[in-house]
Amino acid sequence: MGISIKYGYGCHTISGLTNHASFLRTCDFDDRLSTDRRQADSGEALPSRGRRVHNFIEEYLMGEEDQLHKHDRRKNGLSRKHQKKGYGMDSGKSDNNAFDQWGGKSHEYMKKADVSLSQPSIVRKQVDPETAKYFNEIANLFESNAVELEERSVICGNALEETRGKEYELATDYIISHTLQTLLEACDVDNLCGFLKSCMKVFPFISMDRSGSHVAETALKSLAVHLDDEEAYSSIEDSLNLICEVIVTNPVDILCNCYSSHVLRRLMCLCKGVSLDSPEFHGTKSSAILAGRLNLGSSQANMNDKQIHRKPFPHLLKSLVSRMLKCSRTDIKTLIVDQYSSLVIQTALKLLAGDEELFKIIPILLGCKKENIKEENFIQMDDVRDVLNLVKETSYSHLMEVIIEVSPESLYNTLFHKIFRNSLYDIASHQCGSFVVQAIVSNARSQEHMDVIWEELGTKFRDLLLMGRSGVVASLLAASHKLSTHEHKCCQALIAALHSENESQTCIVPRMLFLDSYFCSHNPAEWKCPVGVKMHVMGSLILQAFFRYRNEFIQPLITSITSMETNQVLEAARDAAGTHVIEAFLESNASWKQKRKLIVKLQGHFGVISMHSSGSFIVEKCFTASNPSMKEIIVSELSSVRNELSKTKHGPHLLRKLNVYGYAERPEQWKKKLESKQSVYKEFYSIFGSGEATSHRDDSLAVNTSKKKRKSTDMKQLRKEIDQSLTSATPFLSLKRPGDRVTDGSRKKSKSKKG
Template identity: 25%
Template sequence: MGAQKKKPQGKKREAEGQPPKSPDEGSTPAKKQRKGAEPLPTQEGKKAPQELQIPRLDPKSVGYFRRVGETLQQPFESDEEKGIFIRNVFHEVQGNELPLATDMSGSLVLQKLLAVATSVQLCRVVAALSKQWQAVCCHRSGAHVVQTALLQFPRLQKQQGAEEEEETEEEGEAEPVGTLEDLVLGLCAELKGKFLLYNKDTHGSFIVRTLFQVLGGTVLSQDTGRKAAKGPTVASEFEVPESFLHQLQELCGCFGDHVGVFATHKVASLGMQVALRVLQRKMPPVCAQLCDQMIEYLASRNVSAESSSLLVFLKDETSSRLLERILEVSEKKQLRRVFKAHFQGQLRALAAHPIANYTVQRLLSAVQTKKLFAVLFDELSPGLEDALAKGHMGIITTLADTCKRLKCRQRELLSQLMEAFHCAAPLSRQVASIPLFLSLLTYEVYYNKEEEEEPSEHQGDADRKLENVNYHGSLLVQHLLHFEDPSVALKSLGSLTDADLLTVACSQAGCHVLDSLLGSATISDKQRKKILRRLRGHCMQLACNKYGSRVLDRMWTASTLGVKEEIAQQLVEKLHQLQNDPVGHHIARNFALTHFVKRRKDWEEHQLGENKRRKMFSEILED
């Protein structure tokens, strides 16, 4: 079958679970297609030897494996039937692993097969691919096959013993293969010999990053960009043998031989970033040592008497991302040492830079002590208006988030924000702060006024409507509502007109402001109700809006039976319209409005039961 293999004779396929007809059945074996062969990836400037070219699948084999992929998408009558089918397909894979793994469509099928393969089946495929590791790992399709195989380790490591004996007996003719652990260690040996080559290659770097995660027993979340820093970073963790941790440490030792490349090369830098995240969880001392090594190297380039040479790298996109990762994984003492040596006195200039401002954000997020944060805050806070003018709102929102997290400098931040948005004085202007924050506009711009030497008193402008809610503005207000004293933000939020409050509730960014209002531990129920009561008269508009319906649903969950009856009564007046609305029909179903109309007593009992259950669970969680 495929490129070079002839199907063994005298072996009957089980009738049940028979795979699609092999392209070799009833025909002569297809010849190798030398014209379509792909050259083996090599180091830059060197020509690949002719004999190491990658063969391609012939058209019949491509069609066969396409049908296999389609069959795998269909449900099987039993697990046994599926197992027989997969075993038979793996017979056809034997001898064609390399062309299949490097074929665009064939590799997708092979990935599906490996995801459900037994340990022996997977080891046979990986053993065949290991004869040409570089050809597969540096191939755009092959790299994904190797990644899929590596990520099966946690699933298969416990199964290997029993399955190996059983399958080896069934397939006595096949050559014995090593364990999955042996094959992973073999890949480690390959990488150590060509560490820089793999890391600089787009697809090879992909394998290096996956291998670091498997060796450390830590599979990271797929999103590794700047937004990932704010969310969960680990998808799963599992036990690994000691040999893996030993290899992880040895591989990470290879970074020291080419520190400059990993600091500046866009692709190679990614491998080091993943290594740091894994080491932080599994080997903190090794992680700290690697961070120190990188910082020391960067700080020693182009030494200037005026400032640390590290600042030059902070303004480079590739180096700054690596430095962001170093800050995220640094320990308390290490972070303080790095700040004092390289950042102190430079924060405002860095916050104004289009690239370096992201590193300042990561520094703020990484701070774990009030003492260090106070130093950062005092240096950064006078420049909030500059950050606003340059559109670097991430600096402001991260500063607010850190104030909330560490419960430190909250009053001072609010005061600086008022100054930056020109609503600190006179005091009457403070009531207008929330619309300014939400729209990220200063007082004069928002109300279309000329800037004055002596700011005038605030006069409410009924014609000025809140037109939209900015994403970063929403984040800022959310953090302010979680402050120890949210009274200023609450007073301003409560002063919004009903129309503006509805605009906030029905916008993608703004609806989360009301989530914070409902979820903040520093806001009393009385304060919440005072604001939310004004939305009850707009239940129909909320129910038929994608984002407003979320707010209405949260209000419903937090409401007493009397309030729920008031909301339901409003909605049933336009029940038919609500049920026909693409968004509203979900509200009609979730609030059981049909029961409210036809079986009122049952509806009341159900809602009382729901309220009791929620109260009970909230008390359990608080305990």
């Protein structure tokens, strides 16, 4: 059975799926000029094939983070857009004049006036009906699944040959663009590179079109698939080099376009050898970014520690970014406040993290007159005033965050002292500027930086919380813990911000869990915990950060959380933010006696709590922190609901981890196994501890502490190894032989030992 496609100058047949190599149109058709396609190829249009019109995802990837995350950020006090009503702050001010400091018009004004950047005109030709029918037949052929994999590439190559000279018209056609995407995904690398080289002159215009941008992006995705092919590497490099050359001829239009800006980001990621679909290049919510900072991990923007998945083209990336900014230097004032170009530049900075090229790029983004960053006073007073005004603008505040995160130490030090010093509180008081201050604090490099930060912000905790700038407070806590400085002062400042001297300290944790509700109260002294209200995410993050502090600093917080009413503890155990606080407390350095006060309030409710996915983590942490008698109580409660719990997504893991089925079948054997494990733990700590041990009461596990604090991750790994070894036939400590050398955290086996 064959498919016959007839045209005015000839006939081509696809028959038996064996003669596809000759499937090539030899006819030429007259193109008709049209500024707008008003037909839908009546009756012969390509059927709907799940067009990627997920506007939510498109805008998410194309720089609409603020709009997409507006809802979540507003609830957590994270939105960078001013709200008409807020507590403790005049939210009615407009920042449209921020850009006026540069002598130009604000981005908001440009959008309202519908002012577009200069763009060369290009006449779009209409796709003639016979060409449309040709690609419609190909689309139907692929949809019928009648083409085998090895012949699919041949058909794609032949079809792409037919696009020569008509790439712009076909790629920007709403219907045919889908077919082009399918062809580009299935063709070989030679035809792919051939298509890109053929459409090079119109590639920017294709990228700036709603439909064409998907075609351009698909072509780049397909190139990435072939990067591991050594034979294709040079062809891919040539194609990318041509794309870069055509982009730098007029980069401003491409940077500021909502469609082409995303294509440009994917191109840069391709040159780096990473995927644009990685989490760090999505519009990550500010709450997620701050959570990462509080975990004291590496910078979100640092790409040096990330695995490069494919063979990169670093020289093309540096050349593209450097030349784009140099060619756009006269328009840099527009680029840094434009929503889309700002996102492109942020991506470029993340990809170039750790590279010397940053010393050339960042001064341009700061508006510095001097290009050499090593020159004395390369940042002038005019530059400082401009930056301080612009950090209160949404797009530039995003950009400045990334600049701070990727800046080498010497450059960060210059930015800190020359621009932001003596202005931290003023910037932090602003909705957008507060995010910049969070980045400054989180990336502090020395105690000197922390001294300045504390001097300007340390006494302003209550004011910052009252204005809804809890993220600044959380960042300061994390930086203090990371650099081991001002920890005690931070604890005292938070306690003072949440309660007065004549109030009991028991109110601290509840007020932090309902931060917005407390500070919005007309009479804070008579405030009570609301019922059925979601707990404050930022308040939860702050408490989690505090429970990582040394035990002597957080006694008021420990007293507060252990004094909570049973119903308050149960409500926190059912809330996503509250569960993290309870977990952080159970993992803290608080004593077993203090932890037991909280655990007994959950007694009788462990079965119900375990049915919630977040609550199951609390049950597991309670089991780990408990003594043998309390462990048995927890498992017995889970045993009564094991059938229902096994049907949940998280239930099987919890049942297996606590060996609930083993307890239900043979409780006495379960107890003996638990006693054996406890014995091994004690023996382990007696070997690896410092000898300055103190045993908890109620026969709980004797935990040895040393003056030199161990890293929690190392201890978790050691406990995991013990648990794994206990499940094997050979006891953990029996593996040690007389000739082995025992070290802290590792055991070196003798060379003569086998197996």
